[in-house]
Amino acid sequence: MYALVDGNNFYVSCERVFKPMLEGKPVVVLSNNDGCIISRSNEAKALGLKMAEPVFKKKEIIEKNNIVVFSSNYTLYGDMSNRMMKTLQTFSPDIEVYSIDEAFLNLKGIQTNLTEYAKQIKATIQKNIGIPVGIGIANTKTLAKIANKIAKKQNGVFVIDSEQIRDWALKNTPIEGVWGIGRQYSKMLMKSGVNTAFDFTQLDASWVRGKMSVVGQRTRDELLGQPCIAFDTIIRAKKNIATTRAFGKKLSDISIIAEAVATHAVRCAEKLRKQKSVASLITIFIHSDPFSENEKYIYKSLTITISKASNTNHELVKAALNGLKRIYQPNILYKKTGIIVSEISSESYVQGNLFEENNNAQLKEISKITDLLNTRFGKDKVKLAVQGVNKDWKLRQEKLSPRYTTRWDELLKVKG
C-alpha cells in the first residue's frame, strides 16, 4: 500500500506557521512578479478566488474581504518542505518526494492499522512542522491520489482497501479530478459520456489506448487497482534545467536585458553544479508581452551547442550573451527572458573537443569558490560584472515575508 501525503494549501500554510493569527482568515500567495494567485487558504477559495488567476482582476474582492496577500518566498517553502520530508522519513524510509508539498510513502511491512498510522503521521507533521496535511492510502499511486482528495474533504485521512470502497471513491471522483487526466482529455472524455473516474474504468482498454496513448491506458489500469506507475525513491538528475522570469517592467535596452540573461545563466549553472551535471545545449528565449493589445507579440529563441559540455558560470554566460546578441532586435518592448540548458550528462564523464584547447580547470575552480562564498554570504554576493548591479529587470515582490528558517538576520522576532 502507498500513502500520498500532501500539504494543504502548502505555501499559505507555510506563511501561517509564522503568523498564527492568520489562521481562519483568507490568505493567498502570489506567483513570481506578484502576478497570479498560486496558493489559497480555504477561506480564500470560498470567496471565489481561482488558481492562477491574475491578482489585478481580483483587487476588489481582496480589498473588500481583507484578504492577506504574500509574494512567494521559495526559500522559506523549500526549507519547510525539507523539514516535512525528513519527518515523513521516520514513518517509512521508502519515500518518493514527488513535489515540494507531497510525497508517496511505501507502507509495506507496516503492522499498525493503516488509518491509525496515517492519523499518527498527520499529527506528527502538525506538531513538528506546523503544516496540516491530507493523507490518502491505496495500492496504486493513482488511487492514493484519489484517496487523498477525499481525505481533504473528510478528517484528512482516507484509505481505499476494498473493492467496495474503491468503487465508491471512483464514482465520487469527477473525471477531471483523476491524476493524469487534464483539461484536454476531460473535455474529450465528457463528450463520450465519461463523467467520473468509474465511467473511465468501464471503457474498453484498446479504445483508451488509441485515444490517449499508453499513458491513458496506465491510468485506467491504476484505477482498477493494477499498479503500473513505478514507485521511485531515487532523486534523478534533471534532464532539462530552466531559469526564466518576466521582468518587473517592460524593457528594450539590451544592456539591461543582458544582466537578466547573465543572471539566469548563472542560476542554471548553479543548478547544474548542484546535481553534478554538465550541459552541452543552451537555449535562450526572449519575448514581448503576450497580453498586450497594442504591440505585436514577438518571440525569438536560439539553441546553441557548447563545444564541450560545461557547468561553469563563465562558459554558460558567454554562450547565453552570444545568443542574446543574435536574437535581440532594438525598439521592442520585451517582457520576459529565459535560459534552458539541456543534453545534460554527468560531470565525471565529459567528452572533450578534439579541435579546441579547452582546459577550463580554472573556470571550474572559480565557480566552485563562488558557490562557497555565496552559500555563506548570500546569493550573488560574488558575481560576474555582466550580471550588473542595477535592478531594473528584477521582479516585483512587494509582499515578501522573511526567510525565517534559513537566515539568521530574518529570524522571527517575538516581543519581550
Place this chain on the structure above:
DNA sequence: TCTGGGGTCCTAGGACCC
C-alpha cells in the same frame, strides 16, 4: 499598471541508413 515558473513523457513524421 497588472497575466508564474519548472518539469516529464509520448507520438508522429521526417531524414537517414543498409
Place this chain on the structure above:
DNA sequence: TCTGGGGTCCTAGGACCC
C-alpha cells in the same frame, strides 16, 4: 501492371504534473 523492407535517430508538438 508493377516501385522493398527493416531499422534508428531526431524534432516538434501535445498532453500531463506541481
